[in-house]
Amino acid sequence: MxxxxxxxxxxxxxxxxxxxxxxxxxxxxxxxxxxxxxxxxxxxxxxxxxxxxxxxxxxxxxxxxxxxxxxxxxxxxxxxxxxxxxxxxxxxxxxxxxxxxxxxxxxxxxxxxxxxxxxxxxxxxxxxxxxxxxxxxxxxxxxxxxxxxxxxxxxxxxxxxxxxxxxxxxxxxxxxxxxxxxxxxxxxxxxxxxxxxxxxxxxxxERRYTSKPPEEYLPYKPDPDLVPEMVKAGDGYRIHVTGLTHDEKGYPVINAQAQHEMVWRLVDKIEKNAPKIWRYEEEDIEGADVVVLSYGISARVALKAIEMAKERGLKVGRMRLIVVWPFPEPRVKEIASKVKAIVVPELNIRGQIAREVERIVEGTCRVMRVPHAGGTVHDPERILDAIMEAVK
Amino acid sequence: MSVVVDSIKENPVEEFLRTDRLPHVWCTGCGIGTTVNCFARAVKECGIPLDELAIVSGIGCTGRVAGYLKLDSFHTTHGRPIAFATGLHLANPKLKVVVYSGDGDLVGIGGNHFIHAARRNLDITVILLNNFTYAMTGGQVTPTAPLDSIETTTPYGVFEENFNLPHLAASCGAVYVARWTAYHVMQVKKAMVEALNKKGFSFIEILSPCPTIYLRRNRLGSAIDELKYYKEHSVIQHGADTREVGITVRRPEKIIVGKFVDIEKPDYLTAMNKHLSEVLGDKYVRWGE
Structure with a gap:
């Protein structure tokens, strides 16, 4: 590898x-x-x-x-x-x-x-x-x-x-x-x-350039971590690269078997390596009744709501996604088993990340969406409302 | 029979081909393979090291060319090979970058990239096979289809004006513009040599028979009939005014072929290096030299 x-x-x-x-x-x-x-x-x-x-x-x-x-x-x-x-x-x-x-x-x-x-x-x-x-x-x-x-x-x-x-x-x-x-x-x-x-x-x-000579190199033969080594144009490997479904040589192969192998690897190379990719920040999760899970600017606005909730004596933790995809499923599941609710403020109204949380926690705890159509950031009071509702 | 075997062994273009991918997808009588043969011979004549040559295709029958050439070859998305080639060329100007694709790909869906690459005078060669149809998808109308052409999406005939491609390329800024047909193999090869040696945006349109779809549906006969037509009705007019070379009807009395444009103009990177050096002086890190 x-x-x-x-x-x-x-x-x-x-x-x-x-x-x-x-x-x-x-x-x-x-x-x-x-x-x-x-x-x-x-x-x-x-x-x-x-x-x-x-x-x-x-x-x-x-x-x-x-x-x-x-x-x-x-x-x-x-x-x-x-x-x-x-x-x-x-x-x-x-x-x-x-x-x-x-x-x-x-x-x-x-x-x-x-x-x-x-x-x-x-x-x-x-x-x-x-x-x-x-x-x-x-x-x-x-x-x-x-x-x-x-x-x-x-x-x-x-x-x-x-x-x-x-x-x-x-x-x-x-x-x-x-x-x-x-x-x-x-x-x-x-x-x-x-x-x-x-x-x-x-x-x-650095780029994962191969050290293999051209006669031994297969452009899409993966390493054990499912990622293939690369070359660049002009290196003398004279590779073929195509957006068609392809085999390890990079040649188009239009059948179900080639599709199965290629597409599963494209998905697996992220899913199977996800534990190395996940990245998030946590605070006060232990003993929390409610965890506010957010990302980007909304995670920052949520800090104010969490502060206000703590002033009211509530036990609120927070989880901020740094890497959003792949999603840290096991950790969110674990948190869900310990809290009453996960509150998810984000600047969209269909719960683009909240929906992912709901899917993962499978009803273990409540998932409170805090939708916002965008145009400005959340009023922290609205996030606070969701936290208060969650601990009722 | 040993003579035949020897001649196969000595096939002069074999080193250019991914023989492990043969047979190819093109129909009997299709002109694409003929032009690929011309291209291989042109590259050989130019003496370009094969490791320094990259070929980029889009989608469609001609879009498959990249897949059969034993070069660094990129089969990209529909209409976008010129945009891909732009990045390839600018990131490593030592590569010779050739775009090889069809009319629907390069001037239908990809028209915007075509005109801007010509305007920028990027140092790439664009070879466009014009068979007047989207052949891979069964024969829909393209922006090059002459009036009255029968296509699957114009079953009552084309009534839109089509593109005059040499004029389009020339008016957008191409420094080399030629048109030939799949009949003119020696001229096609020569034009490819000239285009490959030209600094700047070079463009060759090659009219090519599509016997399975365009010729059959328009009752224009076989591929041989089409080549005979090219032979008998092509008029060589080097330096012709590109405004006058449009192919507006099926089987016009004459098809004007030849080298229409061959001018000198700084290509994109030359202009970039010159301009930024003038403006920024020693602070500028010259690129690609």
Whole structure:
């Protein structure tokens, strides 16, 4: 099995120091620190500052930004860059994400390591271009057709926009999947202190290039962790890569057996490695009657509601998802067995994550949705109401 | 018989092919395979190391070309091979990147990418096989289908205007534009050599018989009939005004073929490096050189 090869960040891309910047700019700096040297994008509010900054910074670092003709083009252009050997991302928001979904499927099928940044706004359609939402959380998991798995992370602070996008790039390389960086308009446009460490303190995962000679290399033969080793165009392996269902050679095979083998592996390589991918933050879970489970900006707003509940003497814990997909099912199940209720505030009204919690806890405890159509963040009082209702 | 065996062994394009994928999917009489043969010979003549050549296709019959060439080959999504090729080329400009796909793919669903890649003058070669139909899906109308063409989605005949592809490419900024047919194998090969050697967006349209679908449904005869038609009705006019080369009806009296455009203009990366060097001076990290 190919070991995960870590190096330290290339100092050229690392703007070491203490900064005051917004989440979009911090995400750009994180991407550069992670080794991203190619971005393709199309302007869309509220995400555009990420690529605006990238277009200003990359000529000084070495790499390419190209503003493509649309999001469809952006979402495949970056995959061409990856197959030529660079780390690459694209950045968008709801309407653009809808256009990119075709190539989320392509990235899943070709196992192209890459990062899709979605600075979420209110939808559907053009919706609320300048205001927040968290209503694309299921889209990023299921949006393209067919069966596959992805990884998604959600930052709550500007510092995390820097820190976690590095993790997003690293996870993309380890598992060769499209990784979603699910920001929202608030986190993207909020300005806070950001500490960018020295380059040698930043861990960067290298691509899983094969050491096998061309005659022994099979492009889609997985390692024991179910992830295949990669090569890039120009290395002399003369590979074939196709979005058709393919065998270990990468050749199209149009039958049920090949489909079974390929699709199960694409799903299993995330599901079976999920314990290594899950990431969440917890506080005061032991002895809690209620746990507030949230992510992104809503997790941050929930802190106020939890504080108010504690002032009322309630025993409230919190769980914040950092990696949203794959979902930390066993831990949520375990928590459900100990509490009266799990309260899930999020900026969508159909319970995109609450529904996942409901599915997992199977009625072990109450799951209280705190829906919000987006456009602003929750009033903490509404989250508090749900907590109070839960302990009745 | 030993002569036959020897000639097979010496097939000059075998090293370009994934022989373990043969037989291919193309119908008897289809022109795609002929042009692939031309392409292999053109690459050989250019002397491009095969390890430095990448081919990108979209979806459809011509979209399968990438799958049979023993190169770094990418079979991407419908209409998007040029956008994929853009990333491949920009990320590693040392690669020679060729897009090989059909009319429906490149100028139907992929039209936006085609015009912008030509506008940017990306240093890639686009080879477009025009068979006037979406053949893989059974023969629906494409943006190149001439008036009155019978397609499965225009059972009473086409009434839309179609694209004049050399004019489209030229007016969007392509520095090399040629049109030939599957009959003109030597000219196709020569055009491919020129296109591969050209710095910037080079474009070749190749008219190609689809006997199974387009010719049959339009009662235009066999593949041989079509090649004879190409032979007898093609008029070579190098440097022709591309506004005048449209194919507006089925079987027009003349098909204008030849090399229409061959001009010099800085390609995207040359322009990028020049401009950013001028603006940013020594701070600019030149790319791809």
């Amino acid at each position: 190919a070991e995960v090869k870590c190096i330290t960040a290339d100092p050229k891309g690392v703007l070491t120091g203490v900064h005051y910047m917004d989440g979009n700019h911090a995400a750009c700096e994180g991407a550069l620190a992670a080794g991203c040297r190619f971005a393709a994008g199309y302007p869309i509010t509220p995400s555009t500052e990420v690529v605006e900054r990238f277009s200003a910074r990359i000529p000084l670092v070495g790499g390419v930004f190209i503003q493509m003709e649309d999001e469809i083009a952006s979402s495949i252009c970056l995959q061409g860059a990856v197959w030529a050997g660079l780390k690459a991302m694209t950045v968008t928001s709801g309407p653009g994400m809808s256009l990119m979904l075709e190539h989320v499927g392509l990235a899943a099928c070709l196992e192209t390591p890459c990062v899709f940044v979605n600075v979420q706004r209110g939808g559907p359609s053009t919706g609320l271009p300048t205001l927040p939402g968290q209503a694309d959380m299921q889209q990023c998991r299921w949006g393209s057709h067919g069966d596959y798995e992805v990884i998604a992370l959600s930052p709550s602070t500007v510092q995390e926009c820097f820190d976690f996008i590095i993790d997003a790039f690293n996870l993309a390389e380890i598992y060769r999947v499209p990784v979603f960086f699910m920001m929202d308009e608030c986190v993207g446009h909020m300005t806070e202190k950001v500490v960018i460490p020295e380059a040698d303190k930043i861990k960067v995962v």
